[in-house]
Amino acid sequence: MKVAVVGGTGNISTSIVRLLLDKGHEVTCVNRAMTAAPADDVETLVVDRRDQERFEAVVQSRSFDAAIDVIAFTPDDVRSSIRAFRDVRHVIHTSTVTVLGEQFDWMPVTEDHPVRPSVPYAANKAAAERVLLEEHYRSGFPVTIIRPSTTYGPRRALRQIGIDSTWVHRIRAGQPIIKVGDGSATHHLLHVDDAAAGFVGALGRERCVGQTYHLVHPHHTTWEEYHRALMRAVGREVDQVGVPADVLQSIDPQRFLFATSIFAHNMLFSAAKILRDVPEFSPRVTLDAGLAETVAYVDEHGLGRDADDLEDRIIDAQRSVAGAVVR
Numbered sequence: 504m505k506v507a508v509v510g511g512t513g514n515i516s517t518s519i520v521r522l523l524l525d526k527g528h529e530v531t532c533v534n535r536a537m538t539a540a541p542a543d544d545v546e547t548l549v550v551d552r553r554d555q556e557r558f559e560a561v562v563q564s565r566s567f568d569a570a571i572d573v574i575a576f577t578p579d580d581v582r583s584s585i586r587a588f589r590d591v592r593h594v595i596h597t598s599t600v601t602v603l604g605e606q607f608d609w610m611p612v613t614e615d616h617p618v619r620p621s622v623p624y625a626a627n628k629a630a631a632e633r634v635l636l637e638e639h640y641r642s643g644f645p646v647t648i649i650r651p652s653t654t655y656g657p658r659r660a661l662r663q664i665g666i667d668s669t670w671v672h673r674i675r676a677g678q679p680i681i682k683v684g685d686g687s688a689t690h691h692l693l694h695v696d697d698a699a700a701g702f703v704g705a706l707g708r709e710r711c712v713g714q715t716y717h718l719v720h721p722h723h724t725t726w727e728e729y730h731r732a733l734m735r736a737v738g739r740e741v742d743q744v745g746v747p748a749d750v751l752q753s754i755d756p757q758r759f760l761f762a763t764s765i766f767a768h769n770m771l772f773s774a775a776k777i778l779r780d781v782p783e784f785s786p787r788v789t790l791d792a793g794l795a796e797t798v799a800y801v802d803e804h805g806l807g808r809d810a811d812d813l814e815d816r817i818i819d820a821q822r823s824v825a826g827a828v829v830r
C-alpha cells in the first residue's frame with residue numbers, strides 16, 4: 504500500500520515507518536523535516552500541519568491508500584486530517600489512554616468506559632476522537648482510533664515524575680531518585696517497536712474500521728519496578744525516595760503535571776480487544792531489553808546532563824520530615 508505517515512521521525516512514528524517498510528509498503532512521511540527520515544527509501548513531504556491549508560493541499564496533491572496520523576492533538580487537527588485524507592481507504596488516528604482519566608468505574612478499563620480526561624492534553628484528544636467518530640457515522644470516514652499507553656524507546660527515558668533523561672546520570676552517580684508515594688501505582692509501559700506492530704497490524708484491516716482500541720502491554724508493572732529495571736540497565740541500584748503527589752504538585756504543578764495525575768494512580772487497561780482483532784500485536788520487548796537500549800541512546804547522545812538541583816532539594820526536605828517530628 505501507499506501509506507502516508509503524519510510524523511514519521513519521532514518516538515513512536517520512527518518504529519511505525521520502519522515496520523511499514525519491512526512489510527513492503529511504500530511510505531511517505533509528512534513532517535517539518537527537523538529530523539532525518541528513518542530510512543533512505545522514505546519520501547518526505549515537508550510541511551507544518553498547523554498551516555492547515557498548505558498541509559491539506561500538499562497531501563491532496565498525492566494519492567494514498569492509507570494514512571497513519573501520529574500527531575493530531577485537537578479537534579481542529581483532525582478536521583484538517585479529514586479534509587486531507589478524504590480519498591484514503593483507511594486512516595489510523597493516534598489518541599491516548601489518558602482520555603479515560605484516572606478515576607475508573609471498572610478495571611481493567613475497556614474501550615467502552617466513559618472518557619473523563621483530567622489534563623488539557625487528554626481533553627483535546629477526547630474531543631478529537633468525538634469529531635472523528637461523528638464523521639465516521641455521518642459520512643463513513645474510514646477511521647480507526649488507537650489509544651496507546653505510555654510508550655518508551657531509545658529516545659524516551661521517561662519515569663514516574665516526568666519525561667527526562669537526567670535520572671540515568673543520577674543512578675550512575677549513586678544519587679537517589681524520587682518516586683510518587685510508595686511507587687506502587689500500576690502502569691502499562693509499551694516499547695515503541697511493540698506499539699508499531701499494533702498500528703501496522705490494524706492498517707487496512709476491515710474489521711478495525713470505526714473501532715477504538717487500547718494499545719497497551721497486556722501486563723502492567725509498577726513505577727517502582729520500572730525504575731528498578733532501568734537501574735539494572737545502568738548497572739547500579741539507588742534509593743527511591745517516596746514523595747506525596749500533593750507535595751510535588753505544590754512545588755511545581757506544571758513540571759509534575761503527569762506525576763501528580765495519570766502517573767500517580769493505578770492504571771489498568773484491557774488489551775483484549777486489540778489482541779483479538781490484531782494478532783500481529785504481540786508485545787515481545789522486555790523492560791530490561793528496551794531500557795538497555797534507552798540507556799545506550801541517552802549515553803551516546805549525551806542527553807539529560809542539564810539537570811537542576813530541584814530533585815536533590817526535594818529529597819533532602821522529604822528525608823528530614825521524620826527527623827523534624829520525632830526528636
Ligand SMILES: NC(=O)c1ccc[n+]([C@@H]2O[C@H](COP(=O)([O-])OP(=O)(O)OC[C@H]3O[C@@H](n4cnc5c(N)ncnc54)[C@H](OP(=O)(O)O)[C@@H]3O)[C@@H](O)[C@H]2O)c1
Nearest residue numbers: 510511512513514515516534535536537551552599653654
Ligand atoms: N509517547 C507516548 O507515551 C504516548 C502515549 C499515548 C499517546 N501518544 C500519542 O502518540 C502520538 C505520538 O507521540 P510521540 O511523542 O511518539 O510522537 P512522535 O512519533 O515523536 O512524533 C513526532 C513526529 O511528528 C512530526 N511533527 C511534529 N510537529 C509537527 C508539525 N507541526 N507538523 C508536521 N509534523 C510535525 C515530527 O517531525 P518534525 O519535528 O520534523 O516536524 C516527528 O516526525 C501523539 O499523538 C501522542 O499524543 C503518545
